[in-house]
Amino acid sequence: MFSKACEYGIRATIYIAKNSVEDRRVSLRDIACKIASPEAFTAKILQQLVHHNIIYSVKGATGGFEMQKEKMNSLTLIQIVKAMDGEHIFHGCVMGLSVCSESHPCPVHTKFNEIRDQLKAMLERTSIYDLSQGVETGLTFLKQ
Numbered sequence: 001m002f003s004k005a006c007e008y009g010i011r012a013t014i015y016i017a018k019n020s021v022e023d024r025r026v027s028l029r030d031i032a033c034k035i036a037s038p039e040a041f042t043a044k045i046l047q048q049l050v051h052h053n054i055i056y057s058v059k060g061a062t063g064g065f066e067m068q069k070e071k072m073n074s075l076t077l078i079q080i081v082k083a084m085d086g087e088h089i090f091h092g093c094v095m096g097l098s099v100c101s102e103s104h105p106c107p108v109h110t111k112f113n114e115i116r117d118q119l120k121a122m123l124e125r126t127s128i129y130d131l132s133q134g135v136e137t138g139l140t141f142l143k144q
Helices: 004-021 028-035 039-051 077-085 109-125 128-137
Strands: 056-058 064-066
Touching: 004 028, 004 039, 004 064, 004 077, 004 128, 028 039, 028 064, 039 056, 039 077, 077 109, 077 128
Parallel strands: none
Antiparallel strands: 056 064
């Protein structure tokens, strides 16, 4: 459903949030290891997240990546999805047809619109802070 970059972006953001709650910055190497992502690919993903002001990069010996605690409750999954993949998932044809609309629907258009609306609502309601707490308590995991 989401691109691999988006999946890793979500995982990285959750991991960074979990550590930021405890006032810890995390390194690129640590993030890549904890989300099971290649380090070079993770670096590109983190650059995109920094560019969209989702996370922050601090240079130097005590540097790394972090998030503002105040931002965690208001930052939702949809913001990461839009930053990484854009909005095509909310508008494009699920079957990849170039022309698909209410007046000229693909075979799954109507059914997928319901699912797309539910997905969008869930992404808009789910905060990064809530997701990071599941990881913190061990109820959820970022890699297998």
